[in-house]
Amino acid sequence: MSSKTTGNVMAGTHFLMGNIACAEGAIAAGCNFAAGYPITPATEIINHLAKKLPLHGGIFLQTEDEISAISSIVGASWSGCKVLTATSGPGISLMQENIGFAVATETPLVIIDVQRLGPSTGVPSIGLAGDIVQVARGSHGDYQIIALCPDGPQEMFDLTVRAFNLSEKYRVPVFLMAEGFIGHMRERVVIPDASELSLVARTIQRGAGGPMQRQDFLDAAVAPMPVFGNGLKSHVTSSCHDEHGMRNLSDPEIMHKFITKPIEKIMRHRDDIIQVEKNYKDCDIVLVAYGSVSRSAKAAAELARADGLKVGIFRFITCWPFPGEEIREMAESVKHMIVLENNCGQLFPYIKAEAAHACRVDFIGPQTLGQIHDPEYVLSRLKEMVR
Amino acid sequence: MSEIMHPLRMKYTREHVKKTTNCPGCGNGIIVQAILRAIDELGMDMDEFAFVSGIGCSAWIPSPLFNADTLHTTHGRPIAFATGVKLGKPELNVVVASGDGDLAAIGGNHLIHAARRNIGITVILVNNGIYAMTGGQTAPTTPRGVNTTTNPYGTLESVFDISSLVLAAGAPFVARWTTYHPRQITSSLKKAFTSRGFSFIEIISQCPVQYGKVTKSGSALDLLKHYKKDSIKIDKARTMDPESLKGKIVVGEFVNEQKPELSAEWTELKARVMEGRS
Ligand SMILES: Cc1ncc(C[n+]2csc(CCOP(=O)(O)OP(=O)(O)O)c2C)c(N)n1
Ligand code: SF4
Numbered sequence: 226m227s228s229k230t231t232g233n234v235m236a237g238t239h240f241l242m243g244n245i246a247c248a249e250g251a252i253a254a255g256c257n258f259a260a261g262y263p264i265t266p267a268t269e270i271i272n273h274l275a276k277k278l279p280l281h282g283g284i285f286l287q288t289e290d291e292i293s294a295i296s297s298i299v300g301a302s303w304s305g306c307k308v309l310t311a312t313s314g315p316g317i318s319l320m321q322e323n324i325g326f327a328v329a330t331e332t333p334l335v336i337i338d339v340q341r342l343g344p345s346t347g348v349p350s351i352g353l354a355g356d357i358v359q360v361a362r363g364s365h366g367d368y369q370i371i372a373l374c375p376d377g378p379q380e381m382f383d384l385t386v387r388a389f390n391l392s393e394k395y396r397v398p399v400f401l402m403a404e405g406f407i408g409h410m411r412e413r414v415v416i417p418d419a420s421e422l423s424l425v426a427r428t429i430q431r432g433a434g435g436p437m438q439r440q441d442f443l444d445a446a447v448a449p450m451p452v453f454g455n456g457l458k459s460h461v462t463s464s465c466h467d468e469h470g471m472r473n474l475s476d477p478e479i480m481h482k483f484i485t486k487p488i489e490k491i492m493r494h495r496d497d498i499i500q501v502e503k504n505y506k507d508c509d510i511v512l513v514a515y516g517s518v519s520r521s522a523k524a525a526a527e528l529a530r531a532d533g534l535k536v537g538i539f540r541f542i543t544c545w546p547f548p549g550e551e552i553r554e555m556a557e558s559v560k561h562m563i564v565l566e567n568n569c570g571q572l573f574p575y576i577k578a579e580a581a582h583a584c585r586v587d588f589i590g591p592q593t594l595g596q597i598h599d600p601e602y603v604l605s606r607l608k609e610m611v612r
Numbered sequence: 613m614s615e616i617m618h619p620l621r622m623k624y625t626r627e628h629v630k631k632t633t634n635c636p637g638c639g640n641g642i643i644v645q646a647i648l649r650a651i652d653e654l655g656m657d658m659d660e661f662a663f664v665s666g667i668g669c670s671a672w673i674p675s676p677l678f679n680a681d682t683l684h685t686t687h688g689r690p691i692a693f694a695t696g697v698k699l700g701k702p703e704l705n706v707v708v709a710s711g712d713g714d715l716a717a718i719g720g721n722h723l724i725h726a727a728r729r730n731i732g733i734t735v736i737l738v739n740n741g742i743y744a745m746t747g748g749q750t751a752p753t754t755p756r757g758v759n760t761t762t763n764p765y766g767t768l769e770s771v772f773d774i775s776s777l778v779l780a781a782g783a784p785f786v787a788r789w790t791t792y793h794p795r796q797i798t799s800s801l802k803k804a805f806t807s808r809g810f811s812f813i814e815i816i817s818q819c820p821v822q823y824g825k826v827t828k829s830g831s832a833l834d835l836l837k838h839y840k841k842d843s844i845k846i847d848k849a850r851t852m853d854p855e856s857l858k859g860k861i862v863v864g865e866f867v868n869e870q871k872p873e874l875s876a877e878w879t880e881l882k883a884r885v886m887e888g889r890s
């Protein structure tokens with residue numbers, strides 16, 4: 226294993242745990258303020274950041290709870306920092322109100338969710354993709370979110386960097402949806418040289434005058450962020466506000482924009498945000514998966530092809546905004562989609578809604594919840610379905 | 613809704629904000645003035661400040677009125693947001709203003725931990741003894757035995773002595789005044805704005821519209837008269853027995869000492885470990 230650290234980047238080839246690769250990704254992306262509260266299976270991320278952030282001039286704050294963690298990173302983001310928190314499902318549940326605050330105030334930040342088996346306290350050390358829908362729909366009100374699904378330690382690094390870039394570019398919270406299995410998996414991770422990493426920093430508002438002379442919010446093309454401490458006299462509220470950030474609870478036009486502009490900001494750039502991995506050319510059947518299960522899907526597809534079945538794969542790298550167009554396009558070229566998820570079928574209804582008009586759509590959950598799909602099991606179920 | 617006509621108006625408030633959300637007679641107006649006077653008397657600039665508030669009538673004190681960076685957050689969480697603002701930009705003077713429900717009920721945990729951490733922010737807690745904005749429900753500061761919207765047959769619980777709580781949690785600066793003491797509030801705020809550590813000022817304030825009506829405690833004037841009659845300075849209170857202090861409001865500066873402040877400690881720590889690395 227070779228390694229050399231230039232600046233914040235631990236360039237080289239390493240054998241790393243997913244959670245450590247994630248923390249290194251955050252440091253490489255320029256994260257300089259992180260806050261969190263210990264929770265299995267995410268704890269290694271905050272432990273590593275606590276050790277390494279100060280070496281690069283950053284701060285890790287252990288807060289009194291996850292509500293404080295999300296709130297303090299929102300505050301630090303408004304002070305101009307690149308910010309992160311890392312937790313698991315119980316922490317996300319506590320954070321939800323203020324995730325909505327970040328959405329409504331267009332605050333860039335990154336949330337790592339190393340998911341565990343639930344509901345409730347569940348099983349801390351077992352990975353289950355149980356939060357996939359709650360991160361998109363868990364805070365009250367109507368909004369869109371960006372969420373990425375790593376399939377292993379390499380992507381724990383790569384997609385953490387990408388999460389920071391997307392959050393800074395679009396002034397939004399971005400989720401990295403790891404599962405406990407991915408967070409704790411150890412694999413080869415190649416970290417590029419600092420010069421090869423492309424990093425995005427938010428555009429900062431430089432407009433003279435006060436907020437009434439500027440557009441600080443509600444621009445689908447992304448308004449520059451009026452960060453604090455620059456004499457901008459910015460006003461930030463999660464109550465319904467106009468483009469100056471001023472509260473307005475009476476004008477229906479402003480209420481409409483308050484909801485739709487942040488959604489439009491994400492949806493207008495969906496082609497830049499959405500990434501999928503697909504390999505289903507000339508296939509009749511596609512295994513659709515994300516996260517840890519996508520590894521089983523790939524293995525099962527190989528076994529099936531060795532058996533003469535034309536089976537392809539489709540993997541969500543971005544799960545929110547939902548890659549509906551990509552699913553529809555696939556539905557029109559294949560006969561049968563089989564959705565594999567490490568849960569009881571959270572994205573399945575969304576996939577079905579886009580695909581069922583054009584092809585057959587089925588679901589295979591884990592044989593036993595909490596166990597990774599066995600490729601042989603997937604193959605035998607697949608054969609039953611197509612018989 | 614009342615027009616703002618004070619001379620401090622042009623200097624420190626947003627020009628386009630023509631009205632406050634306070635009811636006539638509300639103590640919040642006195643607190644607005646005390647804050648702006650303190651800044652004025654210190655000769656400080658609004659650009660040195662970031663004001664953070666939660667949800668409730670009192671959270672409207674700085675937002676959107678003050679012509680500074682203002683962050684209006686969620687119910688109970690302003691101190692947690694403010695902690696991030698301060699650690700992100702330690703040179704900013706970060707000031708939280710919010711209600712007793714906001715800071716001592718739903719946000720009570722953040723309050724005691726901020727005091728313990730000694731994060732260098734100023735917290736102005738407006739204690740009107742009630743949840744005013746939502747219509748006169750019981751707060752942890754509502755006196756025992758009075759009727760409220762949610763305890764229509766009388767409250768059964770004891771009140772929080774918030775200043776003592778914050779003192780016990782380790783805050784280096786704690787003061788309590790009532791809106792009958794605007795000069796003293798200003799003086800304590802000046803100390804708070806120029807001190808380095810966590811500074812806490814509890815202000816007992818009249819809410820004639822909810823507290824006054826719901827608990828049948830009278831008008832703004834009645835409440836101010838009560839503050840005048842029943843306030844006892846801390847020095848004197850220390851010589852009195854608990855029995856004779858019943859029903860009294862102990863006011864004054866309870867502590868004013870120096871302790872290592874968190875954002876400054878972080879700056880030092882970072883310098884130390886970065887030097888060790890190179
Ligand atoms: C999570 C949440 N729960 C409840 C509310 C409703 N709510 C708004 S203000 C308030 C109480 C405010 O009381 P206090 O903080 O004492 O402020 P005051 O209005 O008395 O100044 C409540 C319960 C809310 N906004 N958010
Ligand atoms: S309800 Fe009470 S606290 Fe609220 S603005 Fe009116 S008087 Fe002030």
Ligand SMILES: [Mg+2]
Nearest residue numbers: 711712713742
């Ligand atoms: Mg109150």
